[in-house]
Amino acid sequence: MDAVVQLDGVTVIYGKNQALKNVTAKFAKGAVGLLGPNGAGKSTMLKSLLGFVKPDQGRMTVLDLDVAQAPLAIRARIGYMPESDAHIPGMNAVSFVAYCGQLAGLPATDAMQRAHEVLYYVGLGEARYRNVETYSTGMKQRIKLAQALVHDPDLLFLDEPTNGMDPKGREEMLELVRDLGHNKGVSLILSSHLLPDVEYTCDHVVVMDKGQIATQGPINELKGPAGRVYELRIKGDLRGFLDLLAQQGMQTQATDEDVMRVFVPDALGNHQAIFKAAAGFGVQVRHLRPSLPTLEDVFAKAIGEE
Amino acid sequence: MPIHDQSYRHYGGGRAPAGRSWLVIAWAGIWTFLRKRAFLGVLLGTQIPFVIRAVQMWISANYPQASMVTPSAETFRAFLEQQSFWVFVITVYVGAGLIANDRRANALQIYLSKPLMRSEYILGKLAVLFSFLTIVTLVPALLLLLLKVLFDGNFTFLKNNLFVIPAITISALLQVLLASFTMLALSSLSKSARYVGILYVGITFFTSAIYGALYAITGSTRISWISIGANLEQVVDVIFRLKPRYATPWQVSLLVIIGLIVVSISVLERRVRGVEVVT
Amino acid sequence: MEAVATVSRPIVSAEHVSKWYGQVIGLNDVSVSVPPGVTGLLGPNGAGKSTFMKLITGQLRPSKGAIKVLGEPIWRNPKIYFQIGFCPEQDAFYERMTGLEWVRALVRLNGLGEKEADDAARAALAAVDLMEAANKKIGAYSKGMRQRVKMAQALVHDPQLLILDEPLSGMDPIGRRKTIRLIRDWGRAGKSIIVSSHILHEIESMTSNILLINNGRILAEGNIHQIRELIDKHPHSVYVRAQDPRRVAREFLENPEDDVRSMRFEAGAVVVETGRPDAFYARVTDMAATGEFGTIDEVTSPDDNLQAVFQYLVK
Numbered sequence: 001m002d003a004v005v006q007l008d009g010v011t012v013i014y015g016k017n018q019a020l021k022n023v024t025a026k027f028a029k030g031a032v033g034l035l036g037p038n039g040a041g042k043s044t045m046l047k048s049l050l051g052f053v054k055p056d057q058g059r060m061t062v063l064d065l066d067v068a069q070a071p072l073a074i075r076a077r078i079g080y081m082p083e084s085d086a087h088i089p090g091m092n093a094v095s096f097v098a099y100c101g102q103l104a105g106l107p108a109t110d111a112m113q114r115a116h117e118v119l120y121y122v123g124l125g126e127a128r129y130r131n132v133e134t135y136s137t138g139m140k141q142r143i144k145l146a147q148a149l150v151h152d153p154d155l156l157f158l159d160e161p162t163n164g165m166d167p168k169g170r171e172e173m174l175e176l177v178r179d180l181g182h183n184k185g186v187s188l189i190l191s192s193h194l195l196p197d198v199e200y201t202c203d204h205v206v207v208m209d210k211g212q213i214a215t216q217g218p219i220n221e222l223k224g225p226a227g228r229v230y231e232l233r234i235k236g237d238l239r240g241f242l243d244l245l246a247q248q249g250m251q252t253q254a255t256d257e258d259v260m261r262v263f264v265p266d267a268l269g270n271h272q273a274i275f276k277a278a279a280g281f282g283v284q285v286r287h288l289r290p291s292l293p294t295l296e297d298v299f300a301k302a303i304g305e306e
Numbered sequence: 307m308p309i310h311d312q313s314y315r316h317y318g319g320g321r322a323p324a325g326r327s328w329l330v331i332a333w334a335g336i337w338t339f340l341r342k343r344a345f346l347g348v349l350l351g352t353q354i355p356f357v358i359r360a361v362q363m364w365i366s367a368n369y370p371q372a373s374m375v376t377p378s379a380e381t382f383r384a385f386l387e388q389q390s391f392w393v394f395v396i397t398v399y400v401g402a403g404l405i406a407n408d409r410r411a412n413a414l415q416i417y418l419s420k421p422l423m424r425s426e427y428i429l430g431k432l433a434v435l436f437s438f439l440t441i442v443t444l445v446p447a448l449l450l451l452l453l454k455v456l457f458d459g460n461f462t463f464l465k466n467n468l469f470v471i472p473a474i475t476i477s478a479l480l481q482v483l484l485a486s487f488t489m490l491a492l493s494s495l496s497k498s499a500r501y502v503g504i505l506y507v508g509i510t511f512f513t514s515a516i517y518g519a520l521y522a523i524t525g526s527t528r529i530s531w532i533s534i535g536a537n538l539e540q541v542v543d544v545i546f547r548l549k550p551r552y553a554t555p556w557q558v559s560l561l562v563i564i565g566l567i568v569v570s571i572s573v574l575e576r577r578v579r580g581v582e583v584v585t
Numbered sequence: 586m587e588a589v590a591t592v593s594r595p596i597v598s599a600e601h602v603s604k605w606y607g608q609v610i611g612l613n614d615v616s617v618s619v620p621p622g623v624t625g626l627l628g629p630n631g632a633g634k635s636t637f638m639k640l641i642t643g644q645l646r647p648s649k650g651a652i653k654v655l656g657e658p659i660w661r662n663p664k665i666y667f668q669i670g671f672c673p674e675q676d677a678f679y680e681r682m683t684g685l686e687w688v689r690a691l692v693r694l695n696g697l698g699e700k701e702a703d704d705a706a707r708a709a710l711a712a713v714d715l716m717e718a719a720n721k722k723i724g725a726y727s728k729g730m731r732q733r734v735k736m737a738q739a740l741v742h743d744p745q746l747l748i749l750d751e752p753l754s755g756m757d758p759i760g761r762r763k764t765i766r767l768i769r770d771w772g773r774a775g776k777s778i779i780v781s782s783h784i785l786h787e788i789e790s791m792t793s794n795i796l797l798i799n800n801g802r803i804l805a806e807g808n809i810h811q812i813r814e815l816i817d818k819h820p821h822s823v824y825v826r827a828q829d830p831r832r833v834a835r836e837f838l839e840n841p842e843d844d845v846r847s848m849r850f851e852a853g854a855v856v857v858e859t860g861r862p863d864a865f866y867a868r869v870t871d872m873a874a875t876g877e878f879g880t881i882d883e884v885t886s887p888d889d890n891l892q893a894v895f896q897y898l899v900k
Contacts, residue, residue: 037757038727050419052580072324072421080419086412089403090338102330103420105321114317121314136630147416152317166630166783167895184314193757196786235866256773258793258809272876279874284866289826289883299758 004029004155004187005049010058012044019044020055021211027189031181033198033219034191035299036208042191043083045208046157050080063154076104079148083159083191085140093119093128093135097146104151111150118146123172138169145176156180156188162197170197177201195295205295207302214302222298226290230271231259236283244281250274261291327422331430336437339400348399349441352392356446359385360453367457377454379467382447382474383546386481387539392442393485398506400438401489403499404431405578410497418580428490428574435486444478469547477542484538484563491570494577510534527552530559537562594656596621596746596777597641602650604636611636613801614650619779623772625788625891626781628798629899634781635750637798641779642671642748655746667695670739674750676731680724684715684734687723692741709741710734714763728755736764740771747771747778753787765790785891795891799899813889814862816897820846821862825869826854826883833878843868854883 005027012020020041036042047053049062051071060067062074088096094115101111119128122142127135132143141163148156161177162170178201180186192198198205199219206216215222234241238255245252249268253261264273271288278285339345359381366375408414417427451470454463464470493502517533530536530552537559543549544556552559595618604611612633628634639645640652643659643666651658657665679687689706697705710719713733718726723734732755739747749768753761768778768791779796782788788795789809797805805812814821827833834855837845844860859865866884873881887893 035758037759038729038755047581050580052418072423074421075419076321076324076421078419080415082412082415082419084412084415086415088413088416089407089411099330099334100416100420103327103417103422105324105326105421106317107320107322110317110319117315138630149314151321164783167627167785167892168629168899170783171892171896180314185316193755193761194784195758235863258789271882272873272880275870275873275881279871283870284863285870285873285884286866286889287885289885296758296762300762303759 002029003027004063005189006061007045008059010045010048010055010060012041012048012053012055014044018211020048023058023208023211023213025206025213025216027187027206028204028218029187030204031177031188031190031202033202033205033295034189034208035193035195035198035205036214037303039210040208041211042208043159044211046080046159046189046191050078050157051075076151077153078155078157079151079153081144081148081156081158081161083163086144087132087140089133090131092131093124093143093146096132096143097150100147101150106151114150114152115146118149119143121149122146122176137164138166141165141169141173145173149180154187156186158188158190158192160192161190162192162194174200195299199295205298207299209303215298219295219298223293223295226292228264228266229291230262230264230274231287231289231291232262232274232285233259233287234278234283235286236278236281238283241278241281241283244277245274248273248277250277259287324421325426327420328426328430328433331417331422331427332433332437335404335431335434339434339438345399348395349438352389352396352442353446355385355388355392356450359446359450363450363454364457367454367459377463379470379473379546380548382450382470383477383542383548385447385450386443386474386477386542389443389446390481390535390538393439393481394510396438396442397435397485397489398503401435401486401493402503402506403493404434404490405493406496406499406502409494414578415580424575424578428578432486432490435489436482439482439485440478443481444475447474447478473545473547477545480541480563481538483567484534487567487570487574491573491577494574528554530554531562534562534566594621595619596655597779598653599640600651602640602647602652604640604645604648610801612640612647615798615801615803616650617796617803617806619777619796619806620794621775621777622794623768623778623780623792625792625795626779626798627783627785627788627795627891627895628804632799633801634798636801638748638750638779638781642669667742668745670742670744670747672735672739672747672749672752674754676735678723678731678734681722683720683722684710684726684730684737685719687734688737688741691738695742697742705741705743706737709737712740712767713737714760729757729760732756733760733764745776747776749778749780751782752780753782753784761787785895789891795894797895797898804898805894809891809894810889812898813894816894819888819893819897820858820860821865822886822888823857823859823862823865823869824851824854824883824885824887825857825881827881828879830855833872833881836872836878837865837868840868856887 003026007023007025010020010023011018034042044053048055049060049067051067063077065074067074088099091099097115097119098111101114102108106114119125122145124139124142124146127139135143141161145161158177162173165173174197177188177190181188181201190198190202202219204218205222207214242252242255245262249265251263262274264271274288275285362375363377365372366377418424455461489506492506496502514533514535517530517536520529521527530540531554536552540550540552540554540556540559541563543551550556597619599615599617602612602615626634640647641654641659646660654665655668659665685706688709689702692705693702710716713736715730715733715737718730723731726734736752753764756764765787768780772778780788780791793809794807795809825833830850830853834848837843837857842861843865846858846860849856869884872878
């Protein structure tokens with residue numbers, strides 16, 4: 001299979017609102033980001049794939065199984081990490097995760113073994129005998145990931161996995177997600193508003209807007225090639241240097257931000273012109289590289305914003 | 307910078323076929339209560355009437371002249387009616403939080419993302435309440451019958467009252483099913499176990515009180531169907547081949563019971579979902 | 586590069602401030618002056634950030650020490666409240682009111698007359714792009730919209746100082762970008778803003794000036810790059826992508842003033858750790874300008890950013 005998830009002409013109607021309008025999309029194997037403004041239909045799509053919501057029209061396949069016909073078989077092979085806080089009341093971490101393993105069909109002892117392993121993997125090893133209700137935000141996020149992994153799923157749905165975590169926690173969570181997607185052979189669909197997180201962990205994206213697919217594909221392809229614009233940061237007399245660049249015919253932008261953008265016209269050659277100007281003027285170039293469109297630019301263009 | 311030494315492995319073991327998850331849910335639910343000492347105390351309390359009745363059986367077998375303690379089929383009916391108090395207590399204790407606590411913790415998102423059907427979730431929860439309530443009603447009643455036979459040393463009582471076995475079974479099942487389904491349905495309506503408990507207690511007493519008031523006003527027992535408990539008593543009377551105690555036709559009482567169970571099932575079907583139903 | 590502020594009076598000054606809750610200590614002898622402009626407030630969970638914010642918004646009183654906001658003590662000083670706008674992290678609204686009604690009601694609490702309040706509310710909602718939904722009930726808003734209405738109430742009375750706690754939470758990427766731009770604009774217009782967030786790359790887009798709190802104490806304050814330079818234990822890491830990385834590398838090694846501590850090769854590039862960033866960067870600039878050692882295509886510092894600063898300083 002080349003696509004882990006496929007939607008064909010899927011329509012979902014909530015009351016008067018068409019949450020998904022005749023959506024056809026493919027999620028490739030590996031790590032795919034699911035992006036879109038609020039209300040675009042992302043959560044409706046996830047909920048339809050999980051079987052929480054039945055589409056009014058269309059067909060969906062997950063891991064080569066039809067969602068309408070084999071929902072249980074699908075759920076045995078996927079893991080879901082919900083966005084909001086969720087746990088089973090009155091259990092400690094190990095019991096909770098082992099319970100989830102058993103619900104997914106693992107025998108009791110295997111479920112317990114997997115629970116310990118997975119809890120160590122997500123970084124909750126030391127806290128695994130504590131009641132989940134005493135956990136901090138970061139720990140709650142990790143245990144949600146643990147319960148999604150305990151039965152060794154082939155596909156993970158992650159909804160805002162770094163929600164509420166502090167910088168260290170975010171970094172560790174993103175490392176885990178990246179590890180799972182790139183090194184451990186688990187396909188994943190990551191829904192998030194934090195585009196740099198998606199860029200770090202995913203290779204493909206699907207962008208939704210107003211119930212339809214706005215664009216989809218590999219991130220690199222969507223970004224497109226670099227142009228004549230360069231990111232630049234210098235140390236030295238900024239005002240003077242900007243004047244010099246202007247004199248030489250190089251346009252600058254965002255000069256009060258940490259990293260500015262410089263456009264080098266054809267007549268001046270390439271980026272070496274910037275180095276020459278800097279060396280001549282006596283400032284250090286601390287950061288220079290071709291300015292690539294970011295995932296944010298891809299996103300903005302896809303939904304028609306400037 | 308991978309920070310963790312223990313890396314993630316794939317699972318190569320076996321997986322059970324679908325359809326067993328309700329057992330996992332049931333067992334986990336039962337174990338949650340059996341762990342609590344306070345609950346075990348209450349459970350012991352539910353068996354006190356059983357012990358008393360067992361003594362009664364022993365006395366009647368060894369002292370046949372003590373005619374007031376001689377058991378008949380009616381004795382078993384009375385026992386089940388006595389136990390309705392304990393049924394009430396256990397139903398509220400065990401049942402109020404069964405689904406409400408899950409809703410508060412947002413656990414349905416987790417349950418329903420596993421390979422189990424909504425009906426398995428409901429069945430598993432029902433089984434928790436069902437098992438405990440059976441221990442309070444059906445099991446001791448049948449045990450009493452067994453004890454009677456054992457103490458007598460013969461099957462005479464049984465041969466004379468053969469219908470008692472199905473009567474006990476059906477009555478106890480009705481009692482248990484009515485309590486389980488209605489409590490579970492109420493539990494699925496709220497996120498607070500406390501609120502559900504109060505609601506259940508409130509409705510039970512309220513319907514009784516309304517009936518009591520109407521009876522005092524009209525002097526007639528025809529509207530006994532308003533009181534949920536009265537319906538059960540009426541039907542159990544009929545099952546035990548006794549004269550029904552109220553003027554309401556027993557078919558109406560049975561219909562009310564069945565109706566309550568059906569309504570409860572439809573409430574459960576609507577409330578147990580992965581998404582809040584958008585109206 | 587940050588423009589130098591001409592007004593040097595700090596917007597917040599804390600002197601030997603401590604706050605404890607019974608045995609638990611929230612802030613431990615903190616002394617800091619926050620300059621005007623946009624400042625990022627960061628720290629791990631439980632480090633004392635929210636305590637600090639509650640102290641500067643007058644919700645808590647220090648157990649010891651003095652806190653001054655905009656030059657005056659803040660505790661029980663309603664005069665100052667009017668000059669501060671606070672956007673808290675929690676979500677708490679009257680769901681039945683419309684966005685416009687709610688913001689208007691809140692600004693009237695500040696003493697504005699009916700007409701003034703209406704104008705101010707509308708202006709605030711327009712600033713956060715909510716005019717379309719202004720007449721819908723808050724209960725019907727999406728997460729991002731709820732966040733924006735919170736922002737609107739913080740700036741409706743045109744305060745001199747804005748204190749924002751995770752202002753972008755729940756917003757979609759476009760909303761985030763717009764809000765970041767808004768914050769930068771306000772900073773340029775002369776307002777002061779203290780933004781607390783866990784999302785470091787977003788703080789970086791708003792400002793280079795940070796205040797890092799850990800374990801109830803100030804860990805670092807000031808410009809990110811200046812702070813970075815002071816972290817001796819981690820020499821500056823520079824990534825140089827070049828036509829001929831080894832030739833370039835040889836040249837670096839030739840010159841002891843560059844103080845090359847270590848070197849590592851990646852595809853088409855060399856990564857150098859240097860103890861003398863100024864000398865090193867100047868040399869790279871010259872080498873790239875002359876092209877004597879082949880073309881140099883990219884110069885970046887993988888760890889001269891907020892993420893690295895945070896990582897190195899917060900154990």
